[in-house]
Amino acid sequence: MSATRPYSPGDHGPESGDVPAPGGRQVRTLSLAGASGIVPLARDFSRDALHEWGWLPAPSADRRAAAEDVLLVVSELVTNACLHAEGPDMLTVSLDNKVLRIEVADHGAGQPEPRTPHRAGRPGGHGMFIVQRLCLDWGVVRTPGVAGKTVWAELGSPA
Template structure:
Protein backbone atom coordinates (compact mmCIF):
# COMPACT_ATOMS: atom_id res chain seq x y z
CA UNK A 1 0.00 0.00 0.00
CA UNK A 2 1.20 3.51 -0.78
CA UNK A 3 1.85 6.17 1.83
CA UNK A 4 2.34 9.92 1.55
CA UNK A 5 5.09 12.05 3.03
CA UNK A 6 6.17 15.68 2.43
CA UNK A 7 7.77 16.21 -0.95
CA UNK A 8 9.17 19.16 -2.85
CA UNK A 9 9.77 18.76 -6.60
CA UNK A 10 13.32 19.11 -7.81
CA UNK A 11 14.61 20.72 -11.00
CA UNK A 12 12.86 19.38 -14.10
CA UNK A 13 10.06 17.74 -12.11
CA UNK A 14 6.40 18.47 -12.94
CA UNK A 15 4.76 21.31 -11.03
CA UNK A 16 2.56 20.40 -8.12
CA UNK A 17 -1.08 21.10 -8.90
CA UNK A 18 -1.01 19.89 -12.48
CA UNK A 19 -4.34 18.44 -13.68
CA UNK A 20 -4.99 16.09 -16.61
CA UNK A 21 -8.52 15.54 -17.97
CA UNK A 22 -9.97 12.86 -20.24
CA UNK A 23 -13.56 13.10 -21.51
CA UNK A 24 -15.19 9.66 -21.49
CA UNK A 25 -18.84 10.46 -22.29
CA UNK A 26 -20.23 8.06 -24.86
CA UNK A 27 -16.83 6.53 -25.50
CA UNK A 28 -16.48 2.80 -25.91
CA UNK A 29 -13.59 1.12 -24.16
CA UNK A 30 -13.59 3.60 -21.30
CA UNK A 31 -11.51 1.46 -18.93
CA UNK A 32 -8.55 0.80 -21.26
CA UNK A 33 -8.63 4.41 -22.50
CA UNK A 34 -8.57 5.66 -18.91
CA UNK A 35 -5.68 3.34 -17.96
CA UNK A 36 -3.64 4.39 -21.00
CA UNK A 37 -4.31 8.06 -20.22
CA UNK A 38 -3.27 7.56 -16.58
CA UNK A 39 -0.13 5.64 -17.59
CA UNK A 40 0.90 8.53 -19.87
CA UNK A 41 0.29 11.11 -17.11
CA UNK A 42 2.30 9.06 -14.61
CA UNK A 43 5.14 8.89 -17.12
CA UNK A 44 5.04 12.65 -17.66
CA UNK A 45 5.04 13.20 -13.89
CA UNK A 46 8.03 10.94 -13.27
CA UNK A 47 6.14 8.09 -11.57
CA UNK A 48 6.95 5.82 -14.54
CA UNK A 49 9.17 4.17 -15.46
CA UNK A 50 9.52 2.98 -11.90
CA UNK A 51 13.05 2.36 -10.67
CA UNK A 52 12.23 0.66 -7.36
CA UNK A 53 9.66 -1.85 -6.21
CA UNK A 54 7.97 0.86 -4.12
CA UNK A 55 7.68 3.22 -7.11
CA UNK A 56 6.32 0.41 -9.28
CA UNK A 57 3.74 -0.50 -6.61
CA UNK A 58 2.62 3.14 -6.25
CA UNK A 59 2.14 3.52 -10.02
CA UNK A 60 0.32 0.18 -10.29
CA UNK A 61 -1.95 1.21 -7.41
CA UNK A 62 -2.93 4.38 -9.31
CA UNK A 63 -3.67 2.40 -12.48
CA UNK A 64 -5.75 -0.14 -10.54
CA UNK A 65 -7.78 2.58 -8.80
CA UNK A 66 -8.40 4.30 -12.16
CA UNK A 67 -9.68 0.96 -13.52
CA UNK A 68 -11.91 0.30 -10.52
CA UNK A 69 -13.49 3.77 -10.42
CA UNK A 70 -14.13 3.88 -14.18
CA UNK A 71 -15.51 0.33 -14.11
CA UNK A 72 -17.88 1.24 -11.26
CA UNK A 73 -19.12 4.24 -13.25
CA UNK A 74 -19.72 1.95 -16.25
CA UNK A 75 -21.56 -0.69 -14.23
CA UNK A 76 -23.56 1.42 -11.79
CA UNK A 77 -23.87 4.97 -13.13
CA UNK A 78 -24.49 4.77 -16.86
CA UNK A 79 -20.83 5.36 -17.68
CA UNK A 80 -18.20 7.92 -16.73
CA UNK A 81 -18.20 11.48 -18.03
CA UNK A 82 -14.64 12.45 -17.21
CA UNK A 83 -11.45 11.20 -15.58
CA UNK A 84 -9.27 13.79 -13.85
CA UNK A 85 -5.82 13.18 -12.40
CA UNK A 86 -4.37 15.81 -10.07
CA UNK A 87 -0.73 15.87 -9.05
CA UNK A 88 -0.30 17.11 -5.49
CA UNK A 89 2.64 17.06 -3.11
CA UNK A 90 3.70 13.41 -3.21
CA UNK A 91 0.31 12.06 -4.20
CA UNK A 92 -2.07 11.67 -7.09
CA UNK A 93 -5.80 12.33 -6.80
CA UNK A 94 -7.99 10.28 -9.16
CA UNK A 95 -11.47 11.70 -9.88
CA UNK A 96 -14.18 10.04 -11.97
CA UNK A 97 -17.36 12.00 -12.71
CA UNK A 98 -20.65 10.41 -13.77
CA UNK A 99 -24.37 11.16 -13.80
CA UNK A 100 -25.34 8.38 -11.37
CA UNK A 101 -27.38 9.01 -8.25
CA UNK A 102 -26.05 6.19 -6.07
CA UNK A 103 -23.08 6.34 -3.72
CA UNK A 104 -20.35 3.73 -4.05
CA UNK A 105 -19.49 1.78 -0.91
CA UNK A 106 -17.41 -1.30 -0.18
CA UNK A 107 -19.61 -4.38 -0.03
CA UNK A 108 -19.86 -5.65 3.52
CA UNK A 109 -19.07 -8.10 4.69
CA UNK A 110 -16.27 -8.48 2.17
CA UNK A 111 -15.82 -12.06 1.02
CA UNK A 112 -12.81 -12.63 -1.20
CA UNK A 113 -14.27 -15.81 -2.72
CA UNK A 114 -17.45 -14.07 -3.90
CA UNK A 115 -17.31 -13.03 -7.58
CA UNK A 116 -17.63 -9.31 -8.20
CA UNK A 117 -18.19 -6.47 -5.79
CA UNK A 118 -14.54 -5.96 -4.87
CA UNK A 119 -13.91 -2.58 -6.54
CA UNK A 120 -14.56 -0.20 -3.68
CA UNK A 121 -12.97 -2.60 -1.19
CA UNK A 122 -9.79 -2.42 -3.31
CA UNK A 123 -10.03 1.38 -3.50
CA UNK A 124 -10.51 1.62 0.26
CA UNK A 125 -7.47 -0.60 0.91
CA UNK A 126 -5.09 1.12 -1.53
CA UNK A 127 -5.95 4.76 -0.97
CA UNK A 128 -5.01 7.25 1.69
CA UNK A 129 -8.51 8.74 1.43
CA UNK A 130 -11.50 8.51 -0.89
CA UNK A 131 -14.95 10.01 -1.08
CA UNK A 132 -17.86 11.28 -3.14
CA UNK A 133 -18.70 14.87 -4.09
CA UNK A 134 -22.15 15.72 -5.42
CA UNK A 135 -22.56 18.17 -8.28
CA UNK A 136 -24.29 21.40 -7.18
CA UNK A 137 -26.83 22.22 -9.89
CA UNK A 138 -26.67 19.12 -12.06
CA UNK A 139 -27.27 15.42 -11.51
CA UNK A 140 -24.26 13.29 -10.86
CA UNK A 141 -21.22 12.99 -8.67
CA UNK A 142 -17.46 12.72 -8.62
CA UNK A 143 -15.86 9.77 -6.89
CA UNK A 144 -12.30 10.63 -5.85
CA UNK A 145 -9.35 8.78 -4.33
CA UNK A 146 -5.89 9.90 -3.22
CA UNK A 147 -2.83 7.68 -3.46
CA UNK A 148 0.67 8.40 -2.18
CA UNK A 149 3.94 8.03 -4.01
CA UNK A 150 6.94 5.97 -3.03
CA UNK A 151 10.25 7.59 -3.92
Protein backbone atom coordinates (compact mmCIF):
# COMPACT_ATOMS: atom_id res chain seq x y z
CA MET A 1 0.00 0.00 0.00
CA SER A 2 1.21 3.47 -0.80
CA ALA A 3 1.54 5.67 2.23
CA THR A 4 3.62 8.28 0.44
CA ARG A 5 1.47 8.96 -2.60
CA PRO A 6 -1.72 10.66 -1.41
CA TYR A 7 -3.91 10.35 -4.48
CA SER A 8 -7.03 12.38 -4.51
CA PRO A 9 -10.15 10.56 -5.64
CA GLY A 10 -10.93 13.54 -7.88
CA ASP A 11 -14.25 14.74 -9.18
CA HIS A 12 -16.92 12.10 -9.51
CA GLY A 13 -19.11 14.00 -11.96
CA PRO A 14 -22.61 12.72 -12.60
CA GLU A 15 -24.05 9.62 -10.98
CA SER A 16 -23.23 7.34 -13.87
CA GLY A 17 -21.45 7.43 -17.19
CA ASP A 18 -18.37 8.80 -18.86
CA VAL A 19 -16.90 12.01 -17.58
CA PRO A 20 -14.60 14.07 -19.80
CA ALA A 21 -11.26 14.51 -18.07
CA PRO A 22 -8.13 16.44 -18.93
CA GLY A 23 -5.30 14.77 -20.84
CA GLY A 24 -7.34 11.99 -22.42
CA ARG A 25 -8.16 10.39 -19.08
CA GLN A 26 -11.43 8.48 -19.22
CA VAL A 27 -13.61 8.32 -16.10
CA ARG A 28 -16.84 6.49 -15.33
CA THR A 29 -18.74 6.82 -12.07
CA LEU A 30 -21.65 4.90 -10.59
CA SER A 31 -23.65 5.82 -7.51
CA LEU A 32 -24.16 2.75 -5.35
CA ALA A 33 -25.88 4.39 -2.38
CA GLY A 34 -29.11 2.54 -1.65
CA ALA A 35 -28.72 0.16 -4.60
CA SER A 36 -29.42 -3.55 -4.32
CA GLY A 37 -27.29 -6.28 -5.88
CA ILE A 38 -24.33 -3.96 -5.48
CA VAL A 39 -21.47 -6.35 -6.32
CA PRO A 40 -22.95 -7.65 -9.61
CA LEU A 41 -24.01 -4.09 -10.48
CA ALA A 42 -20.45 -2.83 -9.93
CA ARG A 43 -18.96 -5.70 -11.97
CA ASP A 44 -21.38 -5.11 -14.88
CA PHE A 45 -20.67 -1.38 -14.82
CA SER A 46 -16.90 -2.04 -14.84
CA ARG A 47 -17.23 -4.66 -17.58
CA ASP A 48 -19.07 -2.10 -19.74
CA ALA A 49 -16.21 0.38 -19.19
CA LEU A 50 -13.67 -2.28 -20.21
CA HIS A 51 -15.65 -2.86 -23.42
CA GLU A 52 -15.75 0.87 -24.18
CA TRP A 53 -12.02 1.24 -23.53
CA GLY A 54 -11.03 -1.72 -25.72
CA TRP A 55 -9.96 -4.15 -22.97
CA LEU A 56 -12.84 -6.45 -23.96
CA PRO A 57 -13.41 -8.52 -25.96
CA ALA A 58 -9.88 -9.66 -25.28
CA PRO A 59 -7.95 -11.04 -28.26
CA SER A 60 -5.52 -13.03 -26.10
CA ALA A 61 -5.40 -14.96 -22.85
CA ASP A 62 -3.18 -12.28 -21.25
CA ARG A 63 -5.61 -9.50 -22.08
CA ARG A 64 -8.57 -11.60 -20.91
CA ALA A 65 -6.75 -12.29 -17.62
CA ALA A 66 -6.05 -8.55 -17.16
CA ALA A 67 -9.75 -7.75 -17.62
CA GLU A 68 -10.72 -10.50 -15.16
CA ASP A 69 -8.24 -9.08 -12.64
CA VAL A 70 -9.97 -5.69 -12.89
CA LEU A 71 -13.38 -7.27 -12.29
CA LEU A 72 -12.04 -9.27 -9.33
CA VAL A 73 -10.54 -6.16 -7.71
CA VAL A 74 -13.83 -4.28 -8.22
CA SER A 75 -15.67 -7.18 -6.54
CA GLU A 76 -13.25 -7.29 -3.60
CA LEU A 77 -13.30 -3.53 -2.93
CA VAL A 78 -17.09 -3.28 -3.20
CA THR A 79 -17.58 -6.39 -1.05
CA ASN A 80 -15.26 -4.98 1.62
CA ALA A 81 -17.30 -1.77 1.69
CA CYS A 82 -20.48 -3.87 2.08
CA LEU A 83 -19.02 -5.99 4.89
CA HIS A 84 -17.02 -3.41 6.82
CA ALA A 85 -18.33 0.07 5.98
CA GLU A 86 -22.14 0.00 5.73
CA GLY A 87 -21.94 -0.29 1.94
CA PRO A 88 -20.29 1.73 -0.80
CA ASP A 89 -21.55 5.12 -1.95
CA MET A 90 -19.70 5.51 -5.24
CA LEU A 91 -17.63 3.47 -7.68
CA THR A 92 -15.23 5.27 -10.00
CA VAL A 93 -13.28 3.51 -12.73
CA SER A 94 -10.77 5.56 -14.70
CA LEU A 95 -8.18 4.90 -17.38
CA ASP A 96 -5.18 7.14 -17.89
CA ASN A 97 -2.66 5.91 -20.44
CA LYS A 98 -1.84 2.39 -19.29
CA VAL A 99 -3.11 2.56 -15.71
CA LEU A 100 -6.65 1.66 -14.74
CA ARG A 101 -7.78 3.01 -11.37
CA ILE A 102 -10.68 1.75 -9.27
CA GLU A 103 -12.07 3.86 -6.40
CA VAL A 104 -14.76 2.84 -3.95
CA ALA A 105 -16.05 5.55 -1.60
CA ASP A 106 -17.89 4.67 1.62
CA HIS A 107 -18.75 6.14 5.02
CA GLY A 108 -16.74 3.63 7.04
CA ALA A 109 -14.10 4.61 9.56
CA GLY A 110 -12.08 1.39 9.36
CA GLN A 111 -8.74 0.93 7.65
CA PRO A 112 -8.55 -1.90 5.10
CA GLU A 113 -5.47 -4.08 5.43
CA PRO A 114 -4.41 -7.48 4.14
CA ARG A 115 -4.83 -10.05 6.90
CA THR A 116 -1.45 -11.08 8.27
CA PRO A 117 -0.30 -13.66 8.39
CA HIS A 118 -2.22 -14.67 5.29
CA ARG A 119 -3.49 -18.23 5.57
CA ALA A 120 -4.85 -19.51 2.26
CA GLY A 121 -6.88 -22.27 3.92
CA ARG A 122 -8.77 -19.98 6.29
CA PRO A 123 -12.19 -18.84 5.03
CA GLY A 124 -12.70 -15.13 4.49
CA GLY A 125 -10.29 -12.26 4.89
CA HIS A 126 -8.58 -12.64 1.52
CA GLY A 127 -9.94 -9.51 -0.19
CA MET A 128 -7.16 -7.03 0.46
CA PHE A 129 -4.51 -9.73 0.04
CA ILE A 130 -5.93 -10.34 -3.46
CA VAL A 131 -5.99 -6.61 -4.19
CA GLN A 132 -2.39 -6.24 -3.00
CA ARG A 133 -1.23 -9.16 -5.19
CA LEU A 134 -3.03 -8.06 -8.38
CA CYS A 135 -2.48 -4.31 -8.27
CA LEU A 136 0.42 -2.00 -8.98
CA ASP A 137 -0.54 -0.02 -5.89
CA TRP A 138 -3.49 0.68 -3.61
CA GLY A 139 -4.33 2.98 -0.76
CA VAL A 140 -6.90 4.95 1.19
CA VAL A 141 -7.80 8.63 0.89
CA ARG A 142 -9.60 10.44 3.68
CA THR A 143 -10.85 14.00 3.64
CA PRO A 144 -10.34 15.80 6.98
CA GLY A 145 -13.65 16.59 8.64
CA VAL A 146 -15.62 14.29 6.34
CA ALA A 147 -16.84 10.85 7.41
CA GLY A 148 -15.69 7.93 5.33
CA LYS A 149 -12.90 7.19 2.90
CA THR A 150 -12.08 6.22 -0.64
CA VAL A 151 -10.19 2.97 -1.19
CA TRP A 152 -8.34 3.00 -4.51
CA ALA A 153 -6.37 0.44 -6.48
CA GLU A 154 -4.43 0.68 -9.73
CA LEU A 155 -3.79 -2.03 -12.31
CA GLY A 156 -1.58 -1.93 -15.36
CA SER A 157 -2.98 -2.22 -18.86
CA PRO A 158 -2.15 -5.47 -20.64
CA ALA A 159 0.72 -5.25 -23.12
